[in-house]
Amino acid sequence: xxxxxxxxxxxxxxxxxxxxxxxxxxxxxxxxxxxxxxxxxxxxxxxxxxxxxxxxxxxxxxxxxxxxxxxxxxxxxxxxxxxxxxxxxxxxxxxxxxxxxxxxxxxxxxxxxxxxxxx
Amino acid sequence: xxxxxxxxxxxxxxxxxxxxxxxxxxxxxxxxxxxxxxxxxxxxxxxxxxxxxxxxxxxxxxxxxxxxxxxxxxxxxxxxxxxxxxxxxxxxxxxxxxxxxxxxxxxxxxxxxxxxxxxxxxxxxxxxxxxxxxxxxxxxxxxxxxxxxxxxxxxxxxxxxxxxxxxxxxxxxxxxxxxxxxxxxxxxxxxxxxxxxxxxxxxxxxxxxxxxxxxxxxxxxxxxxxxxxxxx
Amino acid sequence: xxxxxxxxxxxxxxxxxxxxxxxxxxxxxxxxxxxxxxxxxxxxxxxxxxxxxxxxxxxxxxxxxxxxxxxxxxxxxxxxxxxxx
Numbered sequence: 001x002x003x004x005x006x007x008x009x010x011x012x013x014x015x016x017x018x019x020x021x022x023x024x025x026x027x028x029x030x031x032x033x034x035x036x037x038x039x040x041x042x043x044x045x046x047x048x049x050x051x052x053x054x055x056x057x058x059x060x061x062x063x064x065x066x067x068x069x070x071x072x073x074x075x076x077x078x079x080x081x082x083x084x085x086x087x088x089x090x091x092x093x094x095x096x097x098x099x100x101x102x103x104x105x106x107x108x109x110x111x112x113x114x115x116x117x118x119x
Numbered sequence: 120x121x122x123x124x125x126x127x128x129x130x131x132x133x134x135x136x137x138x139x140x141x142x143x144x145x146x147x148x149x150x151x152x153x154x155x156x157x158x159x160x161x162x163x164x165x166x167x168x169x170x171x172x173x174x175x176x177x178x179x180x181x182x183x184x185x186x187x188x189x190x191x192x193x194x195x196x197x198x199x200x201x202x203x204x205x206x207x208x209x210x211x212x213x214x215x216x217x218x219x220x221x222x223x224x225x226x227x228x229x230x231x232x233x234x235x236x237x238x239x240x241x242x243x244x245x246x247x248x249x250x251x252x253x254x255x256x257x258x259x260x261x262x263x264x265x266x267x268x269x270x271x272x273x274x275x276x277x278x279x280x281x282x283x284x285x286x287x288x289x290x291x292x293x294x295x296x297x298x299x300x301x302x303x304x305x306x307x308x309x310x311x312x313x314x315x316x317x318x319x320x321x322x323x324x325x326x327x328x329x330x331x332x333x334x335x336x337x338x339x340x341x342x343x344x345x346x347x348x349x350x351x
Numbered sequence: 352x353x354x355x356x357x358x359x360x361x362x363x364x365x366x367x368x369x370x371x372x373x374x375x376x377x378x379x380x381x382x383x384x385x386x387x388x389x390x391x392x393x394x395x396x397x398x399x400x401x402x403x404x405x406x407x408x409x410x411x412x413x414x415x416x417x418x419x420x421x422x423x424x425x426x427x428x429x430x431x432x433x434x435x436x
Contacts, residue, residue: 002356003146006393009360011137013367013386015130020371022126028376028422032383035414036367039390042406046397051146056398057158057170058247065162065314072170074147074154078399079174083186085405086251086334090193092414093341096421097197100345103425171401239404247400255408262416338413345420 007047013040027099027109031092038088042081049077166311167244167320175249176323176330180304184289187333191286194337198275198344217267225267232260240331244320250327254334261339265346275343282336285329292326356396363389376426380418387411 017037021030050073057075059065103109150158157170157178167173175183240253296305306326312319363386370382387410394403 001353005356005360006397008141009363012364015134016367016371019130023123029379032379033371035383036370036386039387043390043393046394046399046402050397056400059162059168069150069155069158072158073398074150075157075170075174076154078171078402081402082251082405085409087189089409089414090190093197093417094193096417097200100421100424101200248404252404252408255413259412345417
C-alpha cells in the first residue's frame with residue numbers, strides 16, 4: 001500500500017512539474033518545475049522496487065547473507081535513482097548557467113520577451 | 120486562454136496514462152532474476168555489505184564511470200558558459216559584510232563537514248552512502264567556505280588537479296582489474312577480506328573514495344563558477 | 352507508517368503546488384527544496400537509505416543553493432513580473 005501511495009504521489013509530482021514548466025513565463029521558475037518533475041520520476045522508480053515487509057539491501061547482523069534474497073527489496077532501482085539524482089544536479093546547474101547567460105544578454109528572464117524562440 | 124487549455128489537456132492526457140499504469144500495478148511478491156542474482160552473489164563475489172554499492176561500483180562500474188564523465192562535462196560547460204568576463208577583479212568591489220557568526224562558525228564547521236564527507240565515502244561499502252553522497256557533503260563544506268568569504272578567489276587549479284588525479288586513478292584501477300582480475304573495474308585486485316570490515320570488498324573503498332573526491336571537486340567547481348559570476 | 356506516508360505525500364504535493372503557483376521566486380525555490388527534503392524521508396520509508404542520503408545532500412542542499420546563487424545575480428537587475436499568463 002505504501003508503494004502505491006508513493007507512486008501516485010510521484011505521478012502527481014510529474015504532472016505538477018510538467019504543468020508548471022509549460023505555463024510559467026519565468027525561466028528560473030520553469031527550471032524549478034523541472035526539478036519537481038525530476039523528483040517525481042525518482043519517487044516512482046524507487047516505489048516500483050519496494051516490497052512490503054522487506055528491508056533495505058544492506059547485509060548486516062539482521063540480514064545475513066544466506067537469507068538475503070528473502071529479506072531485501074530490489075536494489076537495482078535504487079542504484080538507478082542514485083545515478084539519476086546526481087545527473088539531475090548536473091542538468092540543473094547547466095540549465096541555470098544558460099538561463100543566467102541569457103539574462104546577461106537580454107536582461108530578462110521572461111520567455112515571452114525572448115522573441116527569437118517564439119513559435 | 121487557449122494556450123493554457125492546451126497545456127491542461129496535455130497534462131490530463133498524461134494523467135490518464137499514469138492512472139492506467141497505477142491501476143495495473145501489482146507489487147512483486149519476490150525478487151526478479153537480476154535482483155536475486157545480486158542478493159545471492161554479492162556477499163561471496165564482491166564482499167560488500169551494501170548491495171547498492173556493489174551494483175554501482177562493480178556490477179555496473181562502467182555506468183558509473185560514464186556518469187562521472189557526464190558530471191565532469193556538465194561542470195566544464197558551466198565553467199565555460201559563465202567564464203566570459205569573470206576575470207575582472209573581484210577585490211575592487213567593496214567588501215560585502217559577512218556576519219561574525221558565519222565567519223567563526225565556518226572556521227569551526229568546515230573541517231567537521233569535510234571529515235563527515237570522507238567518512239561517508241570511505242564507509243560506502245558498509246553503510247548507506249558512498250562516493251556521490253560523500254562528494255556532495257564535501258562540496259557543501261566548500262559551499263560554506265564560499266559563503267563565509269565571498270571575496271576570496273577560489274582555487275580552480277586545486278579543484279582541477281584533485282578532479283583529474285582522481286579520475287585518472289579511477290581509470291587506472293579499472294585497467295588493473297582487467298589485467299589482474301576478471302575484467303574492467305573488477306574489485307578483486309585486492310583481497311576481499313571479511314564481510315563488514317572496513318578493509319573489505321577488495322578495491323571498492325578505494326574506487327568509491329576516488330569517485331567521492333572527483334564528484335566533490337566537480338560539484339565544488341560548479342558552485343564556484345556560479346557564485347563567482349560577475350555582478351551585473 | 353501508512354498515516355505518516357500519507358501525510359508526507361500530501362505535504363509534498365502541497366509544496367509542489369506552492370512552488371509553481373506562488374508569486375515570489377525565493378518562496379518557490381524554498382518550496383522545491385522542502386519538497387526534496389520530504390522526498391528523502393519518503394525514500395527512507397521506502398527502505399532506500401542510499402537514495403534518501405543522496406536526495407537530502409544533493410536534491411535539497413546543493414540544488415537550492417545553485418538556484419539562490421543565480422537568483423541573487425538576477426534580482427539586482429530585475430523585479431520579476433509577468434509570471435503568469
